[in-house]
Amino acid sequence: MITVGHLLLLAAFLFVVGIIGALTRRSAIIVFLSIELMLNSVNLALLAFNRFYGHMDGAAFVFFVLAVSAAEAAVGVAIVVAFIRKNGTTSIDAANLMRW
């Protein structure tokens, strides 16, 4: 059967891939999607423990994380659109207003 170790391994790999994407890609949209991938890997870990301990609290947390990430997607995409409108590019190198 599927053990909690399998699920945690998959979650850890997805999280690390998300970190690599968020730190190395230049396109703001891809960085945003990488962050979503990291959120999903944490969801998977929550559900693994949820199943292992046989109660539903982890599922409730995943439900709230889904709601928060939907809100985050709406605001994030609005920010990306405003950013593109202002700078004419999706490259996050253009976001240097507060650079020292």
Add this chain to the structure above:
Amino acid sequence: MLVTAFYILAGLCFLLALSLVFHRNPMVAAVSMAGAMICLGVIYTLLHVPFLGVFQVIVYAGAVMVIVLYILMSVGQEELSPPPGTPQLVFTWGAALLLLWHLRQTVVLPAGAGTSQPADEAYGTIQQFGELLVTRYAVPFEVASLLLVGAMVGAVVLSRRRWE
């Protein structure tokens, strides 16, 4: 049987995640992300929480990815700036491998991990989940609805035309 399905789905999900991060074309990356979300939804179903799998497909593969693809198709498909330099790559891969190693060192699974079955037949039914949402998690549920309204207002305010 279930384990085989899980291995196939996990491998597919991992490959799609790699495609999201490493593919040069943003459209291919976004569609890979949608595929990875669908794989995760099926894995949730394998974990006896099928309604969360359905939510995952509706919210992520449906709503979020459609918004992102819409933005990509309308504005975002440009050739990206040059690939990251060597120091950045070394730092990133170092951080990622360090994190994996740290997880391997610190996560101690409880004894008998993975051998437990759900306690009762009602586990994972949407009835049990719904009861939990209106009893123990009633306040977070309301806060989540407030958060969604706030996010909606924020998105409308942010997308007004005032960046001249």
